[in-house]
Amino acid sequence: MTSTIARRRPLLAVLVFAIALLMATSACGASSAAAPGASAVKEIAVTIAGRKVTPPPGRVDVTKGQTVRITVTSDVADVAHVHGFDKAANLQPGTPAKIEFVADQSGLFEVETHGTGLQLCQLLVR
Known part of the structure; x- marks a missing residue:
């Protein structure tokens, strides 16, 4: 055995x-x-050169509760702002600036620059 x-x-x-x-x-x-609500970070990269926004401004779908990270690179000093979430970043020429937050409310929110008044995108949070 x-x-x-x-x-x-x-x-x-x-x-x-x-x-x-x-x-x-x-x-x-x-x-x-x-x-619940565990999803990848929504990365949005925007470049501003000669008052032109690349990629062209459009709607970006975001899931409510998702983390959003917006990276803006500008050729002029300005402030990028996410309306409704009151998040902003100071833009310095040639230096990427990041805005990161949790999209915890539903709706359509503008992302724009304050000095030049350029629309960067719209966040559609559902």
């Missing part, structure tokens, strides 16, 4: 390892699926 147990010991070790690996893998999937 001892010889039978000794022969099966490597098989048992592999089985225990496989079960542990399966449990760890399924736990990772469950935690990310179970986190």
Whole structure:
């Protein structure tokens, strides 16, 4: 009987390892699926050069509760502002400025510059 147990010991070790690996893998999937509102950061990059906004201003869909990160690079000093969330960043020529916040309210929100009055985009939060 001892010889039978000794022969099966490597098989048992592999089985225990496989079960542990399966449990760890399924736990990772469950935690990310179970986190409500867990979604990737919405990255928006805008460049201003010669009073031209690139990409051209448009609507950007955002999920309510999602983190939004807006990066603005301008050729002139100004202030970029997200209306409704009262978030702003000072723009210095050639230096990327970031505005980051959680979109915790639904609606349509303008993102613009104050000095030059340029619309950068609209955030449609649903």
